[in-house]
Amino acid sequence: MKIPNTECVKKIGEEVLLAGWVHIRRDHGKIIFIDLRDRSGLIQLVFNPQNSPNGKNDYYKLADTLRAEYVIEVSGTVKKRPAGMENPKIETGEIEIEIEKLELLAKAKTPPFDLTKDTKDVDEELRMKYRYLDLRTSRVSKIIEMRHNVVKFIRDYLSNLDFWEIETPILSKSTPEGARDFIVPSRQQPGKFYALPQSPQQYKQMLMLAGIEKYFQIAHCLRDEDPRGDRQAEHTQLDIEMSFITQEDILKLIEDLYSNLIKKLFPEKKITTYPFPRMTYQQTLEKYKSDKPDLRKNKNDSNELAFAFIVDFPMFEWLKGDKKWGAMHHPFTKPQSESIEEMKNHPEKIKAFQYDFVLNGFEIGGGSIRTTNLKILEAVFEVLGHSSDEIKKQFGHYFEAFSYGVPPHGGIAPGIDRLIMLLANEPNIREVIAFPKTGDGRDLMMNAPSDVSNEQLKELKIKILKND
Numbered sequence: 001m002k003i004p005n006t007e008c009v010k011k012i013g014e015e016v017l018l019a020g021w022v023h024i025r026r027d028h029g030k031i032i033f034i035d036l037r038d039r040s041g042l043i044q045l046v047f048n049p050q051n052s053p054n055g056k057n058d059y060y061k062l063a064d065t066l067r068a069e070y071v072i073e074v075s076g077t078v079k080k081r082p083a084g085m086e087n088p089k090i091e092t093g094e095i096e097i098e099i100e101k102l103e104l105l106a107k108a109k110t111p112p113f114d115l116t117k118d119t120k121d122v123d124e125e126l127r128m129k130y131r132y133l134d135l136r137t138s139r140v141s142k143i144i145e146m147r148h149n150v151v152k153f154i155r156d157y158l159s160n161l162d163f164w165e166i167e168t169p170i171l172s173k174s175t176p177e178g179a180r181d182f183i184v185p186s187r188q189q190p191g192k193f194y195a196l197p198q199s200p201q202q203y204k205q206m207l208m209l210a211g212i213e214k215y216f217q218i219a220h221c222l223r224d225e226d227p228r229g230d231r232q233a234e235h236t237q238l239d240i241e242m243s244f245i246t247q248e249d250i251l252k253l254i255e256d257l258y259s260n261l262i263k264k265l266f267p268e269k270k271i272t273t274y275p276f277p278r279m280t281y282q283q284t285l286e287k288y289k290s291d292k293p294d295l296r297k298n299k300n301d302s303n304e305l306a307f308a309f310i311v312d313f314p315m316f317e318w319l320k321g322d323k324k325w326g327a328m329h330h331p332f333t334k335p336q337s338e339s340i341e342e343m344k345n346h347p348e349k350i351k352a353f354q355y356d357f358v359l360n361g362f363e364i365g366g367g368s369i370r371t372t373n374l375k376i377l378e379a380v381f382e383v384l385g386h387s388s389d390e391i392k393k394q395f396g397h398y399f400e401a402f403s404y405g406v407p408p409h410g411g412i413a414p415g416i417d418r419l420i421m422l423l424a425n426e427p428n429i430r431e432v433i434a435f436p437k438t439g440d441g442r443d444l445m446m447n448a449p450s451d452v453s454n455e456q457l458k459e460l461k462i463k464i465l466k467n468d
């Protein structure tokens, strides 16, 4: 099997088998140089006509036909480059491979943009359409590798603390996270619909009822958002829930996890304040006029990370457009007051055990301690304008589950995309998602969403109203 290009630095004098894409070809007199690219990086291949047999196996002749992005396999000997010919810009810059064999595995069309350069300035829609090409470029590939390392660190860290990673369903029922649901028609129950999860919120709470105690998941969350800045129809979050804990236990877990992650994977970065400051919502608004303040000391320093927790959010917010109360986080959050009367008469006064996790002026996560007292939960739903009938219909399963012995519990869900965006110093989350969508929810590579056949619609008993 082929070895990664960058491993050749340890193999001077040895014969190696390599494969990858033609990055750049240069001809110097009779000698052909090719920079071969694989996931690990670049390496220089040297094709010397003197070493090439004539006739059928004339790889030099074949090398002469190679163009950018052709896929090749080669074998040859690792040599130190002649003095003065080193290239300090690449990891393998001290060596080159003297080729003894070449096989062409696939030809390639000329890519729609130059893959040897940073594609930042290339039209974004073009990059999205050819995302598999964009992903070949060094900057984007490094981000994807970094993302893997971050997620792996999180998985190992939490597993070591006895958390269990548990998958929860994608075909589900609406759960109120404040956005619009994506819905999926059911063929087997025509006229009925699943909702795609805005988050695994209810499932993770059910897992606490199931006695799991410590749960996490790298979860896909699907929200049918209106095109707005940096939102994506789907994003990934580190979803966590724990039983028998306090708010401070959760904040401490996150503080330890993130500070260790930075120390291990990003030693060049500096955390502005540790322990992470904990500030109340009220104080933060008064002092910074924002609930996600940027607490960096030097905002020009790309390696500074100012984490903070904002606590004591109001339970409710007045939705001016709808002229009704909404939940600032979600209805399952535990209010700090146990007084139902106060909640009903003065919703604006009620604070919640709710916290946000903030980094460099971005909200990178939020969570809460959950209500386990059903009377209070019912009152919360009433303030939010739900009738008892509606509550039963929509959340009957939840109320029932809570009547079988519910442990005190709470959780948090830091976003993965925003974190990676900030760690990679990228301007938006589309750059750090392997296959991002446009702001209005289109996947330009797959051409989704797309039409479905009349047969499919018939099976689902769905008729499309034509917009004319």
Ligand code: ASP
Binding pocket: 177, 198, 199, 200, 201, 240, 366, 367, 368, 411, 412, 413
């Ligand atoms: N479900 C919440 C969210 O997705 C997080 C939480 O309360 O744990 O924002």
